[in-house]
Amino acid sequence: MISDEMRELLSAYADGELRDTDAARVEEMVKRDASLRREIADFRGLGRTLKAWDLAENSDAPSPQLKARALARARTFVAGTTAPGAGRLLLLRRALAAAALLLSAGLGLLLARGATAAAVTVHAEQPRIATAPLAPLPRFVADPAPDAALPREEESVALARAFWSRVSLRDLFEGRSARGAYHDGVFWEDGPYALFVRMREELGVIDRLRASLPEERETRTGVWNAEALQIVRGFEPARAAEALVLFRRAVRDAAEPVRALGAKGHSIMDHEPDPMRVLVANETDEPVLLLLGEVLVAGDKTRRTRVVAADSWIGARDTQIVPVAWADAVEAPVPWRANLDVRQAALGPTLRRALAGRPGRNEAFLRSVAESAGGRALADDLDRKDAVLERRLAHLLKSLDAPGDASLSGFAVLAGGEVKGVELFGDHALMMAMAPRLLRGYLRELGDALDLRAPGAQEGEMLRMAELLVVGTPARTLQVEERRRDGWPVALGLREVTLRGPGGKVIGHGLMARDRPVHLALFP
Amino acid sequence: MDPMQAPGEALMVKMASGDVAAFEEFLSTYQGAAHRFAYRIFRDRQIAEDVTQEFFFKLFRNAGRYEPAGKFTTYFYKVLNNLCLDTLRRMNRKSMPDFQSFENPVLDGMAGGGDQGQPETAANTREERRLVREAIARLPETQRQVIVLRELEEMKYREIAETLDLSLNEVKVLIHRGRKALLKILRYSPLFRGSES
Numbered sequence: 001m002i003s004d005e006m007r008e009l010l011s012a013y014a015d016g017e018l019r020d021t022d023a024a025r026v027e028e029m030v031k032r033d034a035s036l037r038r039e040i041a042d043f044r045g046l047g048r049t050l051k052a053w054d055l056a057e058n059s060d061a062p063s064p065q066l067k068a069r070a071l072a073r074a075r076t077f078v079a080g081t082t083a084p085g086a087g088r089l090l091l092l093r094r095a096l097a098a099a100a101l102l103l104s105a106g107l108g109l110l111l112a113r114g115a116t117a118a119a120v121t122v123h124a125e126q127p128r129i130a131t132a133p134l135a136p137l138p139r140f141v142a143d144p145a146p147d148a149a150l151p152r153e154e155e156s157v158a159l160a161r162a163f164w165s166r167v168s169l170r171d172l173f174e175g176r177s178a179r180g181a182y183h184d185g186v187f188w189e190d191g192p193y194a195l196f197v198r199m200r201e202e203l204g205v206i207d208r209l210r211a212s213l214p215e216e217r218e219t220r221t222g223v224w225n226a227e228a229l230q231i232v233r234g235f236e237p238a239r240a241a242e243a244l245v246l247f248r249r250a251v252r253d254a255a256e257p258v259r260a261l262g263a264k265g266h267s268i269m270d271h272e273p274d275p276m277r278v279l280v281a282n283e284t285d286e287p288v289l290l291l292l293g294e295v296l297v298a299g300d301k302t303r304r305t306r307v308v309a310a311d312s313w314i315g316a317r318d319t320q321i322v323p324v325a326w327a328d329a330v331e332a333p334v335p336w337r338a339n340l341d342v343r344q345a346a347l348g349p350t351l352r353r354a355l356a357g358r359p360g361r362n363e364a365f366l367r368s369v370a371e372s373a374g375g376r377a378l379a380d381d382l383d384r385k386d387a388v389l390e391r392r393l394a395h396l397l398k399s400l401d402a403p404g405d406a407s408l409s410g411f412a413v414l415a416g417g418e419v420k421g422v423e424l425f426g427d428h429a430l431m432m433a434m435a436p437r438l439l440r441g442y443l444r445e446l447g448d449a450l451d452l453r454a455p456g457a458q459e460g461e462m463l464r465m466a467e468l469l470v471v472g473t474p475a476r477t478l479q480v481e482e483r484r485r486d487g488w489p490v491a492l493g494l495r496e497v498t499l500r501g502p503g504g505k506v507i508g509h510g511l512m513a514r515d516r517p518v519h520l521a522l523f524p
Numbered sequence: 525m526d527p528m529q530a531p532g533e534a535l536m537v538k539m540a541s542g543d544v545a546a547f548e549e550f551l552s553t554y555q556g557a558a559h560r561f562a563y564r565i566f567r568d569r570q571i572a573e574d575v576t577q578e579f580f581f582k583l584f585r586n587a588g589r590y591e592p593a594g595k596f597t598t599y600f601y602k603v604l605n606n607l608c609l610d611t612l613r614r615m616n617r618k619s620m621p622d623f624q625s626f627e628n629p630v631l632d633g634m635a636g637g638g639d640q641g642q643p644e645t646a647a648n649t650r651e652e653r654r655l656v657r658e659a660i661a662r663l664p665e666t667q668r669q670v671i672v673l674r675e676l677e678e679m680k681y682r683e684i685a686e687t688l689d690l691s692l693n694e695v696k697v698l699i700h701r702g703r704k705a706l707l708k709i710l711r712y713s714p715l716f717r718g719s720e721s
Contacts, residue, residue, distance in 0.1 A: 011699045042711060050676060070584075073584075075544055077585055
């Protein structure tokens with residue numbers, strides 16, 4: 001009779017896993033007992049059966065995406081652990097350097113023919129995040145692999161930071177639906193921007209990020225990169241024939257776009273009790289960009305006009321308080337409501353300069369209105385329908401969008417040989433979306449004075465003005481203030497920037513997204 | 525020597541310093557094994573891929589803590605098995621997934637079709653495959669893990685013990701009991717491969 005204990009050794013014996021002494025004992029029994037031999041044969045048969053079954057059931061190789069996704073996460077992890085942690089000052093420096101580079105590259109081409117190799121070289125030192133493909137979302141909340149070394153919350157934040165650091169704005173705003181991501185076992189086929197919105201809503205990631213990131217100072221002062229500003233050579237006379245100098249992007253992908261998206265579906269109303277701010281509700285699934293100086297008209301425009309006092313970004317299905325100025329301040333504030341269908345021209349450079357220099361101070365704006373363009377009322381100015389102006393505008397837009405110029409991302413407007421304003425954008429598409437409104441403003445103010453003389457005659461003047469605008473301004477004295485507005489997701493890195501040269505020689509305003517300019521306007 | 529052993533250790537050491545190229549090689553070498561293992565547990569390709577991806581990232585992230593003292597395979601499957609169990613718990617499943625509920629429509633649909641021309645594959649019909657699934661599903665969780673590691677991953681008893689934190693004796697007994705339980709169901713089924721062909 002064989003004991004149960006001995007029988008339980010039979011499997012190990014069949015597998016050759018018994019110590020010699022035990023194996024010898026079992027072998028002796030097996031020799032004497034045919035049922036044990038059958039049992040061992042059954043075990044081996046079972047092994048073959050299971051293997052055959054497994055082969056049939058489990059023959060598919062993992063998808064190629066598995067490796068790609070794991071690699072992407074590893075790269076992100078490496079980048080996240082080696083990069084300095086959330087250095088706001090570093091970001092600011094990068095932002096300034098990038099803005100300065102774009103500006104100087106543009107001015108370099110204003111003043112010199114051909115590409116500026118130096119600008120390319122300098123830019124190559126800048127971080128380039130834009131082309132990294134979107135990998136699956138890190139698991140923010142329910143990470144199935146808790147890391148013993150890190151509290152889950154910290155890990156989650158680290159993952160979120162890493163995620164946002166490699167998501168380009170293009171990905172965010174274009175919402176490429178071909179991409180998807182797994183989150184917590186659920187496949188999200190939405191575009192990345194929609195993902196962002198849903199994550200914000202459902203997981204509160206942004207709130208947690210906001211709570212976890214180091215406290216951000218409201219305002220910072222910095223300086224431009226002096227070396228970058230020295231890359232200034234000459235200008236492009238062919239473009240100057242139209243008194244409009246086009247800025248060619250010296251480096252592709254130097255900046256990512258923020259799309260200027262459809263205007264329908266937004267409402268704007270007074271933000272009581274402060275008439276200098278309006279509440280803009282974006283009821284669409286796409287973000288909207290409002291630029292400094294854009295005029296919002298409601299009802300009868302004489303008394304209901306609002307002017308956007310700072311570049312503003314309003315997220316999809318989000319509301320944002322936007323600072324405005326208004327020309328009819330003598331009237332008591334009345335309920336005011338408009339929608340973005342009425343976005344028209346922006347103001348001209350003089351008034352935009354006044355706004356840029358003193359955002360939120362309506363008195364200065366009103367004074368500028370009174371002094372500008374022969375004291376014309378703002379509403380009258382907007383009413384002006386000038387066939388010549390429209391033809392000129394069409395011509396300028398056509399030259400901006402000329403074939404082969406898809407890399408243009410900015411322009412300078414000149415009149416009488418003087419630079420009246422410089423507009424730089426994240427990319428060509430954004431520039432083309434915004435240019436009509438801005439150029440109308442320029443043309444309304446400068447139309448008659450627009451200098452269309454031969455480029456040769458202007459060359460010296462333009463060079464001088466450009467130098468005055470940027471090069472002539474000692475870089476170290478150009479002050480940059482940046483401010484993050486309430487309601488802007490920290491992760492997007494959006495900041496309002498105001499530039500001031502000594503003695504108000506140059507005034508600028510714009511919106512930066514991390515280290516990239518979304519839009520910068522500069523006025524001498 | 526186990527072919528999984530040497531490259532795994534060496535690559536883990538490189539990965540500890542953040543070497544992504546080493547990680548890529550590591551993935552190429554082991555993704556099949558990890559995915560198969562996860563699939564055996566979850567019977568769902570998507571979940572298996574998710575878990576496998578998570579597993580590799582976890583290995584990469586924690587490579588610095590890896591000590592090549594033990595056998596690499598053991599470490600590999602131990603981490604993977606734990607991750608699978610964590611995931612199962614997270615999915616609010618108190619035990620291993622119900623194999624009967626994880627149909628494989630693709631494979632099952634093929635059964636009786638494409639596989640019929642391959643007599644060497646015993647479990648080649650839908651019903652037969654289901655029978656095996658059911659038999660495995662009926663095993664208690666630890667028995668099932670032990671059987672999978674032994675019969676399908678061909679691990680040594682000691683490795684299984686280390687992977688699942690069991691004693692050697694427990695492994696012996698669990699394997700034996702698991703086999704006996706499976707034989708009760710499968711021995712008389714047409715797909716049972718009782719004699720070597």
